[in-house]
Amino acid sequence: MHRGISLKILLLLMMVSILAGCYDAREVNDVAYVLLVGVDRGVSDRFRVTFKFSSFESGGAQDAGDGQSQGGLTYRTLTIDAPSFFAASELANINIARTLNFMHTQFIVICEDIARTGLVGEFLGQIVRNSSIRYSTRLLISKESASEFIEKFAPIEGSDITKTCENLVRQSEETGMFADHSLYDLHDCITSTYHQPIAVLAAVNEGENFKEEGPVWGSRYKIPGDYYAGDQPRKEGGKVELMGLAIFNGDKMVGKLTGHESRLLAMVKGNFRKATFVIPDPKKPEDIIALEIRPARMPDVKVWFEEGKPFIDVKLHLEGDILGIQSGINYESPQMLSILENAFERFVKTELDKTIEKTQNLNCDIFYFGHKAVKSFATIQDWENYDWNSRYRDAEVTTEVNFCIRRTGTMIYISEIKFSREE
Amino acid sequence: MLREDKFESREAVAMLVITCMAKVFFTDANIIARRVGTTGWYMVLISAGVAAVGFSFVYTLLKRFPGKNIMEVYDAVFGRYIGSMLSFLLAAVLLSSAAINLREYIEVVKIYVFPKTQPSFLISSFVIVVVVLSYIGFENIARYSKLAAYVLFIGFTILFLLASYLFEFYRLYPLLGYGLRNTLFQGFLRSSIYGEITLAAVFAKSLNGTYEVKKVGYTSLVIAAVLISLSQLGFILIFTYPFAQEIVAPFYTAASLIHFGTFFHRIEALFLFIWNISILVEVPVLFYMVLLIYSHLFGISDRRPIILPFAIILMTISLIPENIVELTGVYIKYLREYSWIVFYMFPAAALLVAVLRKKREDKYA
Numbered sequence: 001m002h003r004g005i006s007l008k009i010l011l012l013l014m015m016v017s018i019l020a021g022c023y024d025a026r027e028v029n030d031v032a033y034v035l036l037v038g039v040d041r042g043v044s045d046r047f048r049v050t051f052k053f054s055s056f057e058s059g060g061a062q063d064a065g066d067g068q069s070q071g072g073l074t075y076r077t078l079t080i081d082a083p084s085f086f087a088a089s090e091l092a093n094i095n096i097a098r099t100l101n102f103m104h105t106q107f108i109v110i111c112e113d114i115a116r117t118g119l120v121g122e123f124l125g126q127i128v129r130n131s132s133i134r135y136s137t138r139l140l141i142s143k144e145s146a147s148e149f150i151e152k153f154a155p156i157e158g159s160d161i162t163k164t165c166e167n168l169v170r171q172s173e174e175t176g177m178f179a180d181h182s183l184y185d186l187h188d189c190i191t192s193t194y195h196q197p198i199a200v201l202a203a204v205n206e207g208e209n210f211k212e213e214g215p216v217w218g219s220r221y222k223i224p225g226d227y228y229a230g231d232q233p234r235k236e237g238g239k240v241e242l243m244g245l246a247i248f249n250g251d252k253m254v255g256k257l258t259g260h261e262s263r264l265l266a267m268v269k270g271n272f273r274k275a276t277f278v279i280p281d282p283k284k285p286e287d288i289i290a291l292e293i294r295p296a297r298m299p300d301v302k303v304w305f306e307e308g309k310p311f312i313d314v315k316l317h318l319e320g321d322i323l324g325i326q327s328g329i330n331y332e333s334p335q336m337l338s339i340l341e342n343a344f345e346r347f348v349k350t351e352l353d354k355t356i357e358k359t360q361n362l363n364c365d366i367f368y369f370g371h372k373a374v375k376s377f378a379t380i381q382d383w384e385n386y387d388w389n390s391r392y393r394d395a396e397v398t399t400e401v402n403f404c405i406r407r408t409g410t411m412i413y414i415s416e417i418k419f420s421r422e423e
Numbered sequence: 424m425l426r427e428d429k430f431e432s433r434e435a436v437a438m439l440v441i442t443c444m445a446k447v448f449f450t451d452a453n454i455i456a457r458r459v460g461t462t463g464w465y466m467v468l469i470s471a472g473v474a475a476v477g478f479s480f481v482y483t484l485l486k487r488f489p490g491k492n493i494m495e496v497y498d499a500v501f502g503r504y505i506g507s508m509l510s511f512l513l514a515a516v517l518l519s520s521a522a523i524n525l526r527e528y529i530e531v532v533k534i535y536v537f538p539k540t541q542p543s544f545l546i547s548s549f550v551i552v553v554v555v556l557s558y559i560g561f562e563n564i565a566r567y568s569k570l571a572a573y574v575l576f577i578g579f580t581i582l583f584l585l586a587s588y589l590f591e592f593y594r595l596y597p598l599l600g601y602g603l604r605n606t607l608f609q610g611f612l613r614s615s616i617y618g619e620i621t622l623a624a625v626f627a628k629s630l631n632g633t634y635e636v637k638k639v640g641y642t643s644l645v646i647a648a649v650l651i652s653l654s655q656l657g658f659i660l661i662f663t664y665p666f667a668q669e670i671v672a673p674f675y676t677a678a679s680l681i682h683f684g685t686f687f688h689r690i691e692a693l694f695l696f697i698w699n700i701s702i703l704v705e706v707p708v709l710f711y712m713v714l715l716i717y718s719h720l721f722g723i724s725d726r727r728p729i730i731l732p733f734a735i736i737l738m739t740i741s742l743i744p745e746n747i748v749e750l751t752g753v754y755i756k757y758l759r760e761y762s763w764i765v766f767y768m769f770p771a772a773a774l775l776v777a778v779l780r781k782k783r784e785d786k787y788a
């Protein structure tokens with residue numbers, strides 16, 4: 001009886017001491033949660049790695065020293081030259097007297113210079129080998145310095161960096177001008193025999209492309225979103241932007257797509273959700289027509305081989321609503337509607353053909369035609385011997401676009417604008 | 424006289440299915456992808472076919488000696504010395520499997536969850552649980568397995584459904600992987616995945632007769648084959664074959680990819696829960712089977728005194744591999760590719776000898 005009670009008390013005491021977990025306890029503020037990581041080519045060592053982390057310094061909205069304070073959270077940036085990513089992380093720990101933790105990292109930004117010299121694979125290899133960085137972390141390719149991008153990346157008002165990153169990425173669905181690509185996608189694509197990788201382009205845009213003065217634009221036409229990240233003429237707003245995609249051959253960046261081309265890519269891959277397109281008015285080309293476009297159904301992609309040569313047939317099925325007709329021509333009538341539909345079909349087909357040709361010149365199947373091509377091969381040996389990624393440029397591609405206008409917005413007819421006669 | 428624990432066939436099925444399934448969650452999927460590329464999902468069905476044939480030998484053998492377990496049958500067919508040797512080899516394979524599976528689990532947990540914890544600490548804390556479960560007896564392990572089976576099945580289904588948005592069917596192609604002949608050969612070699620089904624013959628006395636051994640064996644095999652095939656299918660639908668060959672713990676990685684909006688992610692914790700429960704069934708079951716065989720070999724009536732020594736042996740074996748490369752490249756490779764000899768070929772040999780020497784104890788004797 002006494003022995004039993006003594007044993008229970010002893011167990012209880014043991015549990016108290018074990019469950020307290022004081023031996024190697026680590027409080028939240030002992031750790032620096034890195035939210036953004038930037039990688040450039042180093043000057044004093046192989047890589048220049050920049051970390052942005054929340055510093056837990058202020059409880060209110062005031063800025064603390066050199067940190068950036070947003071909505072009660074303070075962020076600090078640290079840049080360090082080191083031979084590898086984890087060496088930089090370790091050196092940073094000494095400097096900030098806290099352990100860097102990558103559990104909540106949102107973006108890993110690699111500068112274009114590194115991407116073009118084929119060092120992404122080397123860097124990615126280090127990162128994915130460590131379990132502390134999640135495969136769902138997004139990877140961006142910055143136009144210039146990744147360090148500058150990280151420093152200038154600030155949350156929008158009333159938000160924090162994590163939320164800003166999530167919202168920014170969500171815009172890929174809203175606009176289609178870039179894709180939501182994570183480390184998983186890049187790692188999967190780099191080793192893939194089915195297609196080549198892409199990554200999101202990012203850049204600092206502080207309004208240097210925005211011209212305050214000059215001759216007015218007139219009636220010329222420029223395709224919306226036909227820019228790379230950082231080139232868009234705008235003023236104010238956020239200091240950074242995501243637009244367009246980097247094209248890789250293996251782990252080497254060889255080209256890029258604009259925001260507009262990225263939309264066409266998404267249409268073929270079946271990832272397209274919706275976007276606003278502006279096309280020249282078929283009856284009055286100096287004016288424009290705005291359309292909201294959605295996929296009507298998944299695209300039909302057929303790939304077949306004749307004497308070893310690949311043939312690809314792409315059929316896009318789109319639908320949309322009229323958003324605006326600048327010329328005031330009554331395209332809402334049944335006879336005119338088809339003119340508008342045909343004009344949009346021609347526009348998308350022309351642009352798509354150009355984009356496919358661009359990727360064929362780079363010999364990078366980023367349209368994922370390989371996903372269909374592989375079905376013609378029985379074994380992995382046959383597939384790897386054929387080497388789809390190398391044969392993509394030989395493919396003969398035909399495209400077709402079917403477009404149907406479903407709705408005309410809140411107006412179904414345009415009345416003529418009446419002017420008073422001038423004396 | 425040894426007292427045999429008694430439990431229902433459902434409990435036995437739950438225990439055997441979990442024991443087979445547990446190892447799929449670790450490096451097995453990676454190894455399968457390296458061997459057969461895109462065809463792992465049907466390779467495991469081929470393995471199940473081979474295992475069904477293997478289990479038929481076991482069942483036919485037991486039918487000739489009703490009321491006996493496999494160790495007693497070996498003794499009856501081959502005599503005490505050869506019979507004991509075969510039982511001893513079976514125990515050695517089971518103990519090695521338990522130790523190596525435990526080490527594999529610990530290695531993966533150390534990589535993904537507890538990178539700063541010593542493996543010996545993780546192993547010893549696990550072994551304590553194995554010892555406790557062994558003390559409370561086989562019947563309780565079986566009951567606990569049935570309870571765990573529901574939780575595991577629900578967790579497995581949730582994970583499968585949540586991860587389904589990552590599925591891409593082109594990853595199944597080329598449909599024949601590295602060739603049909605290779606898939607068939609690997610399917611035959613890796614039939615040991617289901618080797619634990621034959622444990623029904625070791626604890627045959629805990630079930631109600633030979634017919635129940637048959638029912639438990641085949642039911643467990645079918646359920647395990649469907650679930651393992653579904654796991655492999657889900658895995659290859661998420662990772663292209665070159666990527667799949669690189670990852671240490673593909674299922675954990677797949678779970679960590681699930682991401683819905685800002686708030687719903689990092690659900691690998693749920694997977695870890697399933698993982699822990701499954702290994703907490705598998706290792707104690709294998710360990711207890713070793714105790715059963717050992718106590719039969721040496722006529723030990725009370726198994727409790729041998730629990731602690733065997734726990735130390737279990738821990739020691741699990742610490743033998745120097746690193747994860749040696750663990751997967753040598754120990755796991757040979758255990759998972761050649762243990763079918765012990766699981767299926769020993770009973771087949773016994774059956775052949777019994778038929779040739781006309782040894783049987785059933786109604787036709």
